[in-house]
Amino acid sequence: MPxxxxxxxxxxxxxxxxxxxxxxxxxxxxxxxxxxxHVKGLTPVGACRxxxxxxxxxxxxxxxxxxxxxxxxxxSTVSEKLTRYRQMIMQLLLSERNHVCAVCVSNxxxxxxxxxxxxxxxxxxxxxxxxxxxxDASHPRFVLDHNRCILCxxxxxxxxxxxxxxxxxxxxxxxTSMLAADLNGNWGDSExxxxxxxxxxxxxxxxxxxxxxxxxxxxKNTDAVSRLATARGGTQQ
Amino acid sequence: xxxxxxxxxxxIEGHAKITIHLDEAGAVEDARLHVTQVRGFExxxxxxxxxxxxxxxxxxxxxxxxxxxxxxxxxxxALMGVRIPNTGAKLRHVVHLGQMIQSHALSFFHLSAPDLxxxxxxxxxxxxxxxxxxxxxxxxxxxxxxxxxxxxxxxxLARERVHPSWIVPGGVNRPLDPEVRTxxxxxxxxxxxxxxxxxxxxxxxxDSFAEEVAHFGNFDSLHMxxxxxxxxxxxxxxxxxxxxxxxxxxxxxxxxDAYAEHIGEAAVPWSYLKMPYYKPQGYPxxxxxxxxxxxxxxxxxxxxxxxxxxxxxxxxxxxPVAKSSFLFHxxxxxxxxxxxxxxxxxxxxxxxxxxxxxxxxxxxxxxGVGICEAPRGTLIHHYKVDDxxxxxxxxxxxxxxxxxxxxxKSITQVSxxxxxGNNLKEGAxxxxxxxxxxxxxxxxxxxxxxxxxxxxxxxxxPEGRVLDQASR
Numbered sequence: 120m121p122x123x124x125x126x127x128x129x130x131x132x133x134x135x136x137x138x139x140x141x142x143x144x145x146x147x148x149x150x151x152x153x154x155x156x157h158v159k160g161l162t163p164v165g166a167c168r169x170x171x172x173x174x175x176x177x178x179x180x181x182x183x184x185x186x187x188x189x190x191x192x193x194x195s196t197v198s199e200k201l202t203r204y205r206q207m208i209m210q211l212l213l214s215e216r217n218h219v220c221a222v223c224v225s226n227x228x229x230x231x232x233x234x235x236x237x238x239x240x241x242x243x244x245x246x247x248x249x250x251x252x253x254x255d256a257s258h259p260r261f262v263l264d265h266n267r268c269i270l271c272x273x274x275x276x277x278x279x280x281x282x283x284x285x286x287x288x289x290x291x292x293x294x295t296s297m298l299a300a301d302l303n304g305n306w307g308d309s310e311x312x313x314x315x316x317x318x319x320x321x322x323x324x325x326x327x328x329x330x331x332x333x334x335x336x337x338x339k340n341t342d343a344v345s346r347l348a349t350a351r352g353g354t355q356q
Numbered sequence: 357x358x359x360x361x362x363x364x365x366x367x368i369e370g371h372a373k374i375t376i377h378l379d380e381a382g383a384v385e386d387a388r389l390h391v392t393q394v395r396g397f398e399x400x401x402x403x404x405x406x407x408x409x410x411x412x413x414x415x416x417x418x419x420x421x422x423x424x425x426x427x428x429x430x431x432x433x434a435l436m437g438v439r440i441p442n443t444g445a446k447l448r449h450v451v452h453l454g455q456m457i458q459s460h461a462l463s464f465f466h467l468s469a470p471d472l473x474x475x476x477x478x479x480x481x482x483x484x485x486x487x488x489x490x491x492x493x494x495x496x497x498x499x500x501x502x503x504x505x506x507x508x509x510x511x512x513l514a515r516e517r518v519h520p521s522w523i524v525p526g527g528v529n530r531p532l533d534p535e536v537r538t539x540x541x542x543x544x545x546x547x548x549x550x551x552x553x554x555x556x557x558x559x560x561x562x563d564s565f566a567e568e569v570a571h572f573g574n575f576d577s578l579h580m581x582x583x584x585x586x587x588x589x590x591x592x593x594x595x596x597x598x599x600x601x602x603x604x605x606x607x608x609x610x611x612x613d614a615y616a617e618h619i620g621e622a623a624v625p626w627s628y629l630k631m632p633y634y635k636p637q638g639y640p641x642x643x644x645x646x647x648x649x650x651x652x653x654x655x656x657x658x659x660x661x662x663x664x665x666x667x668x669x670x671x672x673x674x675x676p677v678a679k680s681s682f683l684f685h686x687x688x689x690x691x692x693x694x695x696x697x698x699x700x701x702x703x704x705x706x707x708x709x710x711x712x713x714x715x716x717x718x719x720x721x722x723x724g725v726g727i728c729e730a731p732r733g734t735l736i737h738h739y740k741v742d743d744x745x746x747x748x749x750x751x752x753x754x755x756x757x758x759x760x761x762x763x764x765k766s767i768t769q770v771s772x773x774x775x776x777g778n779n780l781k782e783g784a785x786x787x788x789x790x791x792x793x794x795x796x797x798x799x800x801x802x803x804x805x806x807x808x809x810x811x812x813x814x815x816x817x818p819e820g821r822v823l824d825q826a827s828r
Contacts, residue, residue, distance in 0.1 A: 221519070222411045256405055256744035259718075264405075307744075330745070331716065333524040334411035 126192035135188045142170055142183035150196050153205055153234055155212075155323050156271035157184045158341060160348025161280055166271050168208050169234070172196050180204065202238075209235050210243040215294070216250060217266035218324075224337035225325030231269060248294075255300070257307030260330055261319050263298065268326035270296055273344075274318035281348050286311045287318060298326075320344050358382070358777055359816010361825035365389075365789050372797075374767055374788055375814040378823075382777030387767040389760070389792065391629035398750045406435050406719065406745045407525050413737065414519045416754070419462065422455035422510060423730030423755075425523040426592065427737040430726025432525030434612070435741055437720035443710035444527025449592040450702050451513045451523065452728070453695040456591060457547065458506025459731035460648070460688045460695075463796040464554065465499025468685055471790050472561055476568070477783035495557070498550040502692070505547045509699075512536040527714035537703050548662075548696050555666065555689040565682065571773040572791045573681030573766030576601030578634050578644035579653040580758065582729050583609070587656035589694065591729040598634055598644065599654045603676045606636070612725035615736055619753065631760045632753055643765065646733025646758040647795060648687035653677045660701065663694035681766050684794045719745040730755040732796055756797040766791045777815060780824055 124137050128145050135144035140163060145152055156166040165182035172183045175193035180201065183194075195201070212218075213235065220226045252265035275287040275298070286309050290299040300306040319327040321344045328337045363373035371393050377386040397416055404412060410428040414421040426448055433440055470483045474491060482490065489496040507517045513536060514520030514528075522528050562569065578601070582594040595609030598618065610618055622631040622639040634642030644650070653676075657664045667690060674683060702708060725738045733755035740749040756763075770791045774784040815824040 222408060222415070224408070226521075254403055254405060254746055256746050262405060330405075331407055331525075331718065333407050333521060333529065335521040336524070336529065 124188050124190040124192075126188055126190070126194060128194045129196055137188070139188050140184055141172060141174075141181070141186045141188055141192075141194060144188050145172070145183060145194065145196055152183050152196050153238060154184060155230055155234060155269065156273060158273055158277070158321060158348065159345045160351075161273065161276040161321075161345075164272055164276070167212070167269065169205055171201060171204055171208075173198060173201065205238050206240050207244075209238055209240045210245055212269050213240070214243045214245040214247045216248070216252065216268065222334055223267065223325040224328045224332045224334055225267075225339075226335045228335075228338045229325060230323035230341075255306045256330065257305035258309075258312070258314075258330070259307065260314055261306070261316065262328055262330045263300075263306055264326050264328070265297060266326075267324045268298055269324060270298070271323060273321040273323065273341075274298065274327060277317045277321040277344055277348065281344070281351060282313060282315050282317055284311045284313050284315070317344055317347070358818065358821065358823040359814050360775065360777065360780060360785070361814010361816070361822055362785055362788060363814060363825060365792055372792070373814065374792070375816050376767075376771045376775055376777075376788070377816050378777035378818070380818060384768070384771040384775050384777065387764070387771040387788070388626060389629075389763050389767055390627045392627075394628040398752055401747050401750050404747050406432050406739060406741050406747055409737075409739065409747065410523055410525065411519065411521055413752075416752075418518050420455060420459050420730050420732070421519050422452055422523070423728055423735050424737070425520075426452055426728045427726040427730075427735045429523050429525050430612070430728065431724045431737040431739050432726070433715075434724030434726060435719055435721055435739065435745070436525060436715070436717035438526055438715040438717045440527040440715045441710070441712045443531070443707050444713035444715070445592070446702050446705065446708055447513065447528045447532055447713060448523060450532075450699060450708075451510055451528075452592050453699045453702075454506045454509025454513070456506070456695045456731055457509070457692055458503045459796075460692050461499055461503035461506060463731070463793075464558075464685060464688055465496065465503065467796070468790075468793055469495070469499065471786070471793070472558070472565070472685070476787050476790060477781075480782060480786065483786070495554070498553065502547055502550045502554075505543050508543070509540055512539060524714065526716055529714060531711045531713050532709055534709055537708065541700065541703055544696050544700050548693065551689060551692045551696065555686075555693070558686060558689060562686065567773075568787065568790075569680045569682045571769055572787075572794055573762060573769060574679050575765060575769065576679060577762060577765075578606065578637070578642065579650035579677065580634070580644045580646050580734060581651035581654040582727065582734060583655050584659075585609070586659065588659040589651050589655040589657075589691075589729075591695075593728070596727070596734065597654045599677065601677055601679065605654075606634070612727045612736075613723075615725060615727065615738070615753075619736075619758075621753065621757075627760075629757055629760050632758050633761060640761055643761040644758065645681070645762045646755060647684060648691050648731075649678060649681065649684045650733065651729065652687045652690065658694045658697075660694055660697035662697055663690055666690045666693060681762065681791060681794045684796065688796070719743065732756050733758050756795070759795050759797065763792055763795050763797065766795075777823075780815065 133148045152170045154170040163184035165185040170183040171180035173195040255263040278287045279285045300309045320340045358378040360376035365372045373390045379385045410425045413428040414424045466485050511517045514522035580598050582590050583597045584590040584594045597608045598606040620635045633639045634644050723740045727736050736753040738751040774787045
């Protein structure tokens with residue numbers, strides 16, 4: 120297998136490293152592909168599905184973060200269908216839990232909010248579910264608000280792959296999936312949590328936040344998480 | 357008996373309807389203000405972290421969000437058990453003065469001036485701010501300008517006019533920019549000129565409203581408001597004072613955490629708005645009024661020269677405890693003068709630019725009460741939290757709620773005097789609405805109601821039949 124592969128993205132020839140993801144290759148070529156669950160350096164999981172691209176010869180869209188480049192691949196990152204799908208995905212994310220920007224600690228500094236705006240999502244065609252979800256404020260420094268969680272699993276991965284603590288995991292399935300600390304105890308009672316705060320920095324929304332931060336006061340430093348992950352040898356994705 | 361219905365009541369904030377109950381002869385027996393919506397803020401905040409409460413509770417109102425931000429933040433200060441830095445407290449006070457100016461200007465110029473300048477019997481189609489612009493464009497312009505100044509103070513300080521996130525538990529989250537101080541100070545003289553002009557105008561008009569002054573909620577009652585340690589009006593802090601109609605102080609310097617010993621809340625089946633009353637006198641005898649008029653009545657003074665001068669003149673005419681709720685308009689303008697003077701005072705204090713403006717702490721107490729004077733009267737936020745700082749219970753007593761008994765008594769009085777059940781006149785019904793407007797009620801706030809706030813008036817027969825109704 121040669122080290123370099125050639126593929127075509129949106130009609131342009133692009134060279135990429137063998138084994139690289141379509142997302143990395145496309146971004147290196149200056150293409151915009153939206154994503155929320157991806158953090159460079161952490162294992163890609165294809166959780167948010169926003170990075171869907173069309174691959175010639177495959178009837179359904181593929182997530183760019185978990186699809187590896189192949190020689191001769193022909194990719195489209197922009198199409199009416201993709202725009203529509205991405206908007207629908209955003210609407211589903213927004214309608215699934217209780218995302219009330221105006222009174223959120225991350226208002227103004229939220230990747231979910233920014234992405235909705237970038238993708239032109241102005242409302243949801245799907246009915247809001249308004250689930251009743253708890254807030255775990257048992258941790259002395261941080262707080263977990265399930266209402267604002269989009270299940271991207273960035274926290275799960277950064278905790279396992281960079282800190283090595285494995286505090287976070289996802290329990291249950293489908294729409295009942297929830298982030299759980301250890302064996303689904305209170306975060307404050309966790310025996311594994313090192314209080315490092317990387318999960319908070321990696322979280323794209325206000326789901327994980329520093330305790331005591333008032334509305335609009337929470338800003339995240341995901342770049343630092345990415346640098347740490349990459350420096351540790353990560354997945355180089 | 358028959359019934360008249362006014363639905364909706366216009367030029368107030370929120371939704372309400374008024375029913376006027378008539379006896380067999382067509383005379384008014386009773387009148388009621390029905391607040392027709394409930395919002396549930398006390399309930400849905402349960403489970404939220406306490407430090408999100410100020411922003412969450414600010415959504416109760418778009419007119420006076422600053423008051424909710426303050427009362428809520430003060431309740432949170434109590435949960436944390438912190439004393440907030442002096443400059444932080446002063447900046448909170450300053451932004452609150454901006455809100456007093458804009459809210460009072462809105463009430464006087466936009467909502468009530470059409471009644472006062474065009475007349476209670478003026479054609480309702482143009483008895484509004486647009487009609488006012490046609491009749492007296494200069495005054496309308498000044499009113500808009502004064503309100504804008506108040507709004508700008510808020511925006512310059514807090515970066516947003518409505519629902520800013522600047523006021524936080526422990527203080528404010530950013531010190532004052534010296535340039536903003538200069539800008540506000542520069543705007544005060546013009547704002548003062550407008551206010552003094554409006555007050556002169558109102559003083560000239562009051563005589564032509566002698567009948568309204570005599571019947572617009574003109575009765576003996578208790579009054580309540582916050583006063584500082586010297587007994588002067590204090591919008592931001594201080595203790596509650598109850599004074600009776602003879603000027604006797606019944607309770608003084610009541611600290612926030614003791615409010616429930618003095619205020620009870622009665623519920624009635626025909627309105628979502630509860631009826632707070634002065635506990636020692638029971639319900640409904642413990643009727644008290646809050647807001648601009650009550651504040652003028654309970655306090656020794658303002659502690660600023662121009663406002664004190666105006667207060668002295670006011671007392672000379674209306675006695676030490678003014679009775680008529682029509683005078684709320686007068687009191688409101690005096691309070692704008694006080695706000696402008698106080699603003700200047702605060703902004704000229706040397707430590708106002710200090711950068712230490714916030715105290716940080718977690719939960720140290722499971723219960724906290726925050727009280728301040730909103731434009732419409734005393735505002736109480738009371739929270740309980742668990743050990744992690746999540747809200748388990750909340751009780752809110754909103755300014756307009758305090759006035760509920762008084763508003764009901766006032767509309768009964770106005771209806772008895774002006775409304776003839778056998779010959780309904782629009783101007784008479786407008787007076788019933790106008791007395792409600794005198795209290796500048798914020799009904800959407802006080803029921804913690806959704807949506808806009810039109811009002812309805814119904815005429816009800818002794819059998820409970822709706823005979824006539826007016827709604828706009």
